[in-house]
Amino acid sequence: MQTFRTALRVATAALLTLSAVGLTTAGAAAASPAAPSGVPAANLFDRLSPTVQKRMAGQVALVDAASVIRSAVEAGEPRGYAGLGLVDGHVTLWWKGSVPADIATAVRSVGKLAEVRVEPARYSGRELQAAAAKLRRVVAKDHADAAHTVRIKTDGSGLEVAVDTTGGAKVPALPATGVKTSTVAAEKLEQHATRFDDAAPWNGGARIWNGGGDLCTSGFGVRDLADDTPYVLTAAHCGPLGGEWFDGVGDPIGFIVERHGPHDIALLSAASAGSDVYVGGLHESTTVPVAGWTQVFPGQILCQSGQTTAEIHGEPICNLEVQFHYTDEQDLVEATQLDGGETGYGGDSGGPLYQVNPNGSVLAAGTHTSGAGTGIGFQDFATVRDDFGDIVPVTATAGPATCQVSYQVTTWSGGYTANVTIYNSAAAVNGWQLAWNLPAGSTITTPWNAAITQNGTAVTASNLAYNASIPNGGAVTFGFNATGTPHTPAPITLNGKTCA
Secondary structure (H helix, E strand, C coil): CCCCCCCCCCCCCCCCCCCCCCCCCCCCCCCCCCCCCCEECCCHHHHCCHHHHHHHHHCHHHHHHHHHHHHHHHCCCCCCEEEEEEECCEEEEEECCCCCHHHHHHHHHCCCCCCEEEEECCCCHHHHHHHHHHHHHHHCCCCCCCEEEEEECCCCCCEEEEECCHHHCCCCCCCCCCCCEEEEECCCCEECCCCCCCCCCEEECCEEECCCCCEEECCCEEEECCCCCEEEEECHHHCCCCCEEEECCCCEEEEEEEEECCCCEEEEECCCEEEEEECCCCCCCEEEEEEEECCCCCCCEEEECCHHHHHHHCCCEEEEEEEEECCCCCCCEEEEECCCCCCCCCCCCCCEEEEECCCCCEEEEEEEEEEECCEEEEEEHHHHHHHHCCEEECCCCCCCCCEEEEEEEEEECCEEEEEEEEEECCCCEECCEEEEECCCCCCEEEEECCEEEEECCEEEEECCHHHCEECCCCEEEEEEEEECCCCCCCCCEECCEECC
16 A cells, blocks of 8 residues: 555545534435435444544544655655554654654644654665565465465564465465564455445445346445546456446446556446445445545554445444555555454445544545455555546535645633644645634634734634645644634635635
């Protein structure tokens, strides 16, 4: 997933933790929905266990902070970069050697947002990738032997070769690479090539089939920002280019018009694409809204919502912790179900993986590719954008938003602190102004990482010299203390254009 061919990918996320999104109690339907978007779910966040709620809510600021740091890494050569992860309530950046000034500045800039610790790495990402390439040639040579996957450790400490000795399979002799390498026992994640009656606009998490015996799951309704063309995202191994796909009762959705086999992602043509994901049983119309997309980091907690999972459990499988980013041809991400349960089933392929926001909306994280026991392999949404262009999830936000804003608030007696992260999904910006309105009686007192002016309720935050640039897919953060009572600001504009 994290390749230094293309440096690093940065998420575009919409994490309005003070949201006006209202969700009503869902009802299970005896038959599939006739309405395009189904029945909204009771807040999906409220359906999570208290432990998972706490972890997901606590990671909102961590993902924002990590994304800003990743923007800085992406802006230059990788140098000593080894990895970024969410660890025990803080962000850890692993770096080999001295951290350069631009990265140190980015780390300082998110200090109000989240704690960031910089830890030494034994190897840089480039060293690990070069060594992993040598190992992969051996691992890929004989599919009958025990070795099946090469993993790069996020902390830069070395490599792992995953082996499965079931049936007496032998571990092959591995070449010396100059990098510390260990073997670990793990099942190989197998592809599953196997809601029911969806309707246009086509949503994520629904049963889809090719008119024969192959069942899969729709990932997300997406669109191309360049021309607003709608698609449905799913897995490439579900079918070939040009293949036609239908919903569970045979209504045509569209054809596979773009496909990346190694990355296991595909786009189905569609007359229209929906902004929701199904989260109830196979014959229920329970949905939640998609608010945007997010990059994924080791340690991040996600959910998956495939159609077979829905048929068996009647709800998503959550508490999936991201473990590894692969750097082989498939370029996948691996996660583990921390409760020890199954992560998915045949027919879940192509289905949505997502982060749940405290307001009950979700952020697209990727699509289901493979699984075995507690392990799941998926393709991250950032790779979709790398492969197919400026593809974004369809959201309920009107118009083609070119930016998203995370507006996180902590209240205290007489006032509050706001941490704001801007994600740019349009052309690179050099010099920015973010504008919004505060409620009457609220006054900004102390800003950081931005120059802020206030005229009555109207507020404008402008860049400082060191954070003027936001590349496409990049992120910057700033914040302020204020008196009064906070609210969810809307609209918010970046250089005059409305953000989601």
